[in-house]
Amino acid sequence: ASKATFVILILTKLYDFNLGAVTESSLWRSTDYGSTYSKLNDKVGSRTVLSYLYVCPTNKQKIMMLSDPEVESAVLISSDEGASFEKHPINFNILSLLFHPAQENWILAYSHDGKVYSSMDFGKRWILVHDNVMPGRFYWYDCMHFRLYILQQGLTCRAQRCTEGNRQFLFPGYVDTNSLVVQDEYRVTSGCWLIFIFSSIDMHIISTDEKQVFAAVQEWNQNNTYSLYISDSPGVYFILSLENLRTSRGPAGNLLVDFYKVEGINGMYLANKLVDNHIKTFITYNKGQTWALLPAPATDVAGNNLHCILPFCSLHLHLEMSENPYTSGPITSKKAVPGIIVATGNIGPELSSTNLGMFITSDAGNSWRQIFDEEHNIWFLDNGGALLAVLHATTPIRHLWISLDEGKKWDRHSFSLAPLYVDGVLMEPESDNHIITFFGHFSHRSEWQLIKIDYKGLFTRRCMDGDYQTWYLHNKGELCVMGEKQIYMKRRPGNRCMLTQDYSRIYSSEPCPCTAYDFECDYGWERQTNGKCSRAFWFHPNSVAKSCSIGQSFLNSTGYRKVLSNNCKDGGKNMYSPKREACRPRAPQGLRLTTSQGELSAALGSNVTFMLDFGDGIKITYSNLSRTDDGIRHIYRTTGIYQVTAVAENNQGSDSSILFLHITSPVERIYLSTPVVAVRGKEANLTIVVWPSHTRTLTFFWWFDNSSEPIITLEGSITHTFQKEGKNKVTVQVASGSTVMQDSKVINVKEFFRSLLLSFSPALDEHNPDIPEWREDIGRVVSGVPEEQLLVSLYSGLPTTAELFILPNDDTVCEVKIADLVLIKASREDLFHLSYCVCVSAPLVDSNAIHSGSAMLMLLSVVIVGLAAFFIYKFKRFAPVVTPPGDDVDGKKV
Numbered sequence: 001a002s003k004a005t006f007v008i009l010i011l012t013k014l015y016d017f018n019l020g021a022v023t024e025s026s027l028w029r030s031t032d033y034g035s036t037y038s039k040l041n042d043k044v045g046s047r048t049v050l051s052y053l054y055v056c057p058t059n060k061q062k063i064m065m066l067s068d069p070e071v072e073s074a075v076l077i078s079s080d081e082g083a084s085f086e087k088h089p090i091n092f093n094i095l096s097l098l099f100h101p102a103q104e105n106w107i108l109a110y111s112h113d114g115k116v117y118s119s120m121d122f123g124k125r126w127i128l129v130h131d132n133v134m135p136g137r138f139y140w141y142d143c144m145h146f147r148l149y150i151l152q153q154g155l156t157c158r159a160q161r162c163t164e165g166n167r168q169f170l171f172p173g174y175v176d177t178n179s180l181v182v183q184d185e186y187r188v189t190s191g192c193w194l195i196f197i198f199s200s201i202d203m204h205i206i207s208t209d210e211k212q213v214f215a216a217v218q219e220w221n222q223n224n225t226y227s228l229y230i231s232d233s234p235g236v237y238f239i240l241s242l243e244n245l246r247t248s249r250g251p252a253g254n255l256l257v258d259f260y261k262v263e264g265i266n267g268m269y270l271a272n273k274l275v276d277n278h279i280k281t282f283i284t285y286n287k288g289q290t291w292a293l294l295p296a297p298a299t300d301v302a303g304n305n306l307h308c309i310l311p312f313c314s315l316h317l318h319l320e321m322s323e324n325p326y327t328s329g330p331i332t333s334k335k336a337v338p339g340i341i342v343a344t345g346n347i348g349p350e351l352s353s354t355n356l357g358m359f360i361t362s363d364a365g366n367s368w369r370q371i372f373d374e375e376h377n378i379w380f381l382d383n384g385g386a387l388l389a390v391l392h393a394t395t396p397i398r399h400l401w402i403s404l405d406e407g408k409k410w411d412r413h414s415f416s417l418a419p420l421y422v423d424g425v426l427m428e429p430e431s432d433n434h435i436i437t438f439f440g441h442f443s444h445r446s447e448w449q450l451i452k453i454d455y456k457g458l459f460t461r462r463c464m465d466g467d468y469q470t471w472y473l474h475n476k477g478e479l480c481v482m483g484e485k486q487i488y489m490k491r492r493p494g495n496r497c498m499l500t501q502d503y504s505r506i507y508s509s510e511p512c513p514c515t516a517y518d519f520e521c522d523y524g525w526e527r528q529t530n531g532k533c534s535r536a537f538w539f540h541p542n543s544v545a546k547s548c549s550i551g552q553s554f555l556n557s558t559g560y561r562k563v564l565s566n567n568c569k570d571g572g573k574n575m576y577s578p579k580r581e582a583c584r585p586r587a588p589q590g591l592r593l594t595t596s597q598g599e600l601s602a603a604l605g606s607n608v609t610f611m612l613d614f615g616d617g618i619k620i621t622y623s624n625l626s627r628t629d630d631g632i633r634h635i636y637r638t639t640g641i642y643q644v645t646a647v648a649e650n651n652q653g654s655d656s657s658i659l660f661l662h663i664t665s666p667v668e669r670i671y672l673s674t675p676v677v678a679v680r681g682k683e684a685n686l687t688i689v690v691w692p693s694h695t696r697t698l699t700f701f702w703w704f705d706n707s708s709e710p711i712i713t714l715e716g717s718i719t720h721t722f723q724k725e726g727k728n729k730v731t732v733q734v735a736s737g738s739t740v741m742q743d744s745k746v747i748n749v750k751e752f753f754r755s756l757l758l759s760f761s762p763a764l765d766e767h768n769p770d771i772p773e774w775r776e777d778i779g780r781v782v783s784g785v786p787e788e789q790l791l792v793s794l795y796s797g798l799p800t801t802a803e804l805f806i807l808p809n810d811d812t813v814c815e816v817k818i819a820d821l822v823l824i825k826a827s828r829e830d831l832f833h834l835s836y837c838v839c840v841s842a843p844l845v846d847s848n849a850i851h852s853g854s855a856m857l858m859l860l861s862v863v864i865v866g867l868a869a870f871f872i873y874k875f876k877r878f879a880p881v882v883t884p885p886g887d888d889v890d891g892k893k894v
Contacts, residue, residue: 006033006433007081008426009063011053022068025050029082033435034426034452044076044085054097056122059104064123069093069112075123088124092117202226204255211235212564214288216245216257225274226257230288230520233564237523241288244274246351250323260319260331264338264505265364265473266565267482270294270331272319278350281316283365285475286482287563289520294365296347301357301370308347315359315368316351317343326424326439327392328377337384338488338505339364339473340406344375358389360407364473371407379425381434381455385491385499388425388436396421396442402458405493415453418442434498456498463497470507480512483568513571519560533559556581587653593646594659601737602636604665609633610644636663640695664697667736672743680725680749687717688732688743701733722749 007029014024027040027050044050049068056062065076065085073093076085092111100106105122108129116129202218204226213235216226226245229238246258258272258279267287272279282291294315296308308314322329331343342360346352358372375392381402389401389410396419401410415438426437434456441448472479473486487507491499521527524539535541541557555578562568562577595602596609610632636642644659671689678684688700701710702718705728711718722728731744 006428006435007031008034008037008437009053009055009082010037011050011065013050021070022049025068027053027065027082033433033454034437034450040082040085043083045087048072048074048076048087050076054099056104057099058102062104062122064097064107066094077123079122086124090126092126204257206257206259207261208235209261210565213238214259216247216255216259228259228271228288232523232561239521239523242271242273242282242291246272246274246279248320256320258319262341262364263333263335265481267563268364270317270319270365272316272351279316280314280350281319281345285364286517286566287520289517289563292476295367297359297368297370299370301373306347313347313349315345315347317345317359318351318356319343324424326426328379330375332378332380334380334384336505337380339471339490340384341365342371342378342387342407362406363471366474366476369407371403371410376401377425379427379436381427381436382459383499383503386455386458390422390425395419402455404458404491404496406490408493416451420449420451458496459498460496461498463491463495463499463503467492467495467497480515480517480568482563483514483518483566484509484511511567511569514562514568514573514576515571516560516576518563518566518568519576520563522557522559522561525557525559535559552583553580554583555579585650585652588648588650588655591646591648591655591657593644593657595661600660601662601664604639604663605635605637607633607635608661610646610659636661638695639663639665639693639697641697662697664737665692665694667694667698667734667739667741668692670732670734670741670743672730672732672745674730674745674747677748677750677753677755678722678728679753680722680751683719683721684747685717685719686730686732688734690716690734694736697736699735701735703731703733705729722747725749725751 010028010030012026012028013022015021016023025048027044028037029040030037041048044065049071051066051068054064054066056064061079061081063078063082065078067074067076072089073091074087074089075094076087078085092109092113092115094109095112096110098108098110100108105120107119107123109117109119109126110133111117113131114133115131116133117126118129119126204216205213206216206228207214211233213231215229215231215238217229218226222244224247225243226247227240228242228245230241231238248256248258250256260270262268262270265285267285269284269288271282271284271291273282273291281294283294284291293310294317295310296306296313296315299305318330320330330345331341333341340360340362341364342358344356345359346355346357356375357370358374358376358378359368360371361368372389376389377392379388380386381388385404387403387407389403391397391399398414398416398419399412400415401412403410420438420442421440421444422438423440424438426439427435434454436453436455438451438453439448468489469492470487470489473481473488475481479485486509488505489503489507490505491497516531521533524536524541525533526536528534557578558576560576562573594611596611602608640663642661642663644661645656646659647654647656649655668691670691673687673689675684686702690698696714698714698716700713700716700718702713702720703710704720704722705724710733716734720730726749728747728749729744730747731742733740733742
């Protein structure tokens, strides 16, 4: 609402259970603190069914409402607190809106189909930003840019558009979108949101105040607890503050950490920690450097002594935040009321969910009082000068309690004639109006009720100077808290005067001399039992000065760092502050070598850019000994696995890094080369030929017979022993990246066989190019052997050779006779050219030594046939021309 009025807008919906949809919606507006309401249906259109209502966070006079997408797609915009509306149709259905933290007219919208739209005029016109955006993964990054995640890529774009020219990719490779954490409840000094991205999904942001990150991290040895880590101001170096934080899961599955920042007191936090299987509440006054248990009250609400002695007994508080914005939750504090905390808790050895009561502190946690023995919702009234309490119950109530003296005395007031189920309270606690609005219902079937209460009558006048008193902020008597002495003002108990909105709570503040209490252990240092910081075993102090160059200086840590926002001066500051030292030459260390895309493979002929990383966040590249941002580029001309080495050296030493890079190219075709016949029980060689040739970059999968599991090799050849006689099928697959090619062959496996290696005149292939069938005809001139016992290897060795295999049939040994080989080609018309003499170049080969005698006889036969062929060729005038009968040869009939 504006300063002039207090406007209440209510959107109601009528749901028809028979139709299963909202059939009617109404917008109601009140400008008199909820006393009367006017219906605005004529302002938005009588047939418009409204879906959601949004208020601009930076200008509450601007309101946007969405229509029901089942009826129409439109937005209704008001610039006068809902007094009038303009309807603007849109061509997409809005699922959620995200307002800019500083620019009131800038909005991002997410549609049901995963698209992000932007508007620079508060929703009147929309432009498509990007599609395929991950749900909930688009954010305002700074004052002029937003950031979104598409699939596994992150982009940064200007607010007005996200074109190819202005987009910037966050990371070159894969991004786990579950690792993105956005702290959208806090703002940096520029007025824009701050985003942190972590590689671990077990890290959760708790707070980002003053650019310092409080993070809960689940470590390897923790199950239901987390550890609290606190960063330095840039958010780079984290130190452990508190172990074993209690956590739980909310209704939506979100992580809830029992950690609470006390409003109004700098550096003051509360946390619930697991100690010896007991949950206990701890408090810190110096941003987590030291923690202590809460002291219990001396008496209960009835004035009975409690006898609760630390550390065996203490006060424990429930620190969960309320998910209902119209209830206070179990713990409450306000920046306008420093030092006062009201919370639900119990007294004993540990935190419990039974025997709960309400407790209050007026001196920032040093002492506590019990105010109720039942759980209540607490609100601050009158600029924090008064307290309102309403019983937290599932039954209807009709009374409330108000205290003007920080909970020491409570006055009961009746706010309703009939008991009311209270669902929430509306108020402006830090304004000059004194209106409280309760909303709820009298029964589960009754209509909603709004009850307005004006508590101005509790006060007689405005407070004057004499109505205030001072109190000192302290920590168990120590007045220096966060490096300064602070004196606050508060209203004297019993004075029924109204506080003014602009009065100052802080009366005076002065810095204190620095002590060890104002410093925490620096990154890489650990607190010992004597209170001093010593170096951790894994930390090397010199590593923090990697960017230091000779001739310069750097600040070397003494093991301590000043607590952020601590205001101490002088004193022991010089003792604990970092010391400036001259840079000393050091040997290079931590060198890492990567490609620009972070991949370990590249295509043949492509440009590969290498990047150097020294391990300290500095990534630089060199080309020809000159620094450049483009990296060192190199083109590989042949495939293979290359060892790339980078060496950094100076006069102090050197460091090196090795990268194994796979250079690949697509496979065009493959051919499986196997023997036609193999002997059972003996190794056979199998080879796969790949075009083009690759070097150590392919994977080969070999299947033999009907095996379900392949043999995997990195070489294109393998030896295998066949144990089953008969036809054995061999299949091989060649994998190159995502490409897989396959070839198969059938191998005859026998106990033994004979083979005859034949050679042919070279001119035969010249006149019959790429026609392998002529070798098969060799089998036609072999007599005495059944056809099923003959196999011919078409390509064995040279192109003009063939190998004739004679397979045994049981124990029968066949006599092999070779017919006239001169006229062998006369039977094929496609080979009707010159025919030449076929000579035997090798004897019959027996696979078994038993048949060596038969082999000698066959060898003798082959020699005789060879001599006969020689004499025929020697004494003939010309080589015969083989032509079919009836054709002309030199003009004569044949």
